[in-house]
Amino acid sequence: MLYLIGTGLYYLNDLPLRAIDVISSCSEVFIERYTNLNDITFIEKLKKITGKNIEVIGREEVESSFITDKAVDKDIALLIPGDPLAATTHFSLVEECYQKNIAVKIIHASSIFSAVGETGLSIYKFGGTTSIPIYTENFHPESFFDTIEKNINCDYHTLVLLEVRDEKNFVKPIEAMKILKTIEEKNNKNIIKWDSVIVLSQLGSDSQTIKIINEKDINNIKPPCAVIIPG
């Protein structure tokens, strides 16, 4: 059996209370955090509460058969930031389990997809979601703009997730805005309402900020970040 357990929006102890018994009952417990820069300072306490070692694993282990091989004849838990299947990354684990005839159980947790309600915008009025990756010399995708344009045409807001690799290596909201402005100008579009773009930083944490974008005060912004383009 494989348990995919969400640890929620920001803090490791955002995980659901009922996950504690599940973790305690598993043979081996793993946690990944390469998909999100959440706070895992609670990990030592969680080890004590559950009586389990909790091993931090990286992309290589998650994307290999490392986890599912173990889950063939043992109960294994994988802790995942946010809600386990909100990003497509972890669905391949579920598919692998189907192929290997391993039962899978998901324990859901909080996620930015519903926490955006904190902006005051109706969550019913969000269209498709997109993301802006870290640009490198030869990697300048622009497809996220199509989603934003489609949403604006439908009067939908767009949640734009900004890639984060570590505390220094992430897409800053101000960079995201520059990228979007450049694409807008290049294509002679004038669709984004720039004075009402919302910036989210560390949503769900005690240090969260939710602000209308302003060049001055977003220089010291901390990841993870997202922006909302209102529809």
Added chain:
Amino acid sequence: MLYLIGTGLYYLNDLPLRAIDVISSCSEVFIERYTNLNDITFIEKLKKITGKNIEVIGREEVESSFITDKAVDKDIALLIPGDPLAATTHFSLVEECYQKNIAVKIIHASSIFSAVGETGLSIYKFGGTTSIPIYTENFHPESFFDTIEKNINCDYHTLVLLEVRDEKNFVKPIEAMKILKTIEEKNNKNIIKWDSVIVLSQLGSDSQTIKIINEKDINNIKPPCAVIIPG
């Protein structure tokens, strides 16, 4: 101070672990469940764990100043099914707090808005959400169809929430389908891919079902339910 604490998708102990300390520290603790038919059998245990009485309150108390009046000079917690601000219902409490100068803190929890990832559909590809209310003799709204149509035109999936009042009084998926078919025929539209509509029942629970709709096996379906119209 007012704490709005999500109890998550289905079970009361889907609430975040860190909510336990917050509940324990509050002067008074309330729980509402009129917005969702979740399972609160864990309530007696939660009272013991936190050492607090937890009073179930109804729509009248939530929509009056009952809660915010108390939060002016005391720490009050309100437990809310799902993620606190996913529905607009509770945002008016936040607005009231702003007006009365009361600090508000949200503790997010799991929600159907991200749990739909369990269908295998990408959560990035969902457009706006809508809901179908219980029809009465003089109440036959059709506006939810506009959202579905807009989404299909954009290749977006639609999450359609079905109203639930109690275990017997709720919109059954089969009724929702009939309503949608009638509206489609009346307007000479032929846009819904009927053979791939997905029905969700009690998502996040041990008895959850996720099925392609089929008239035979959805008669005994249990609430809360939702349907997904694929884009």
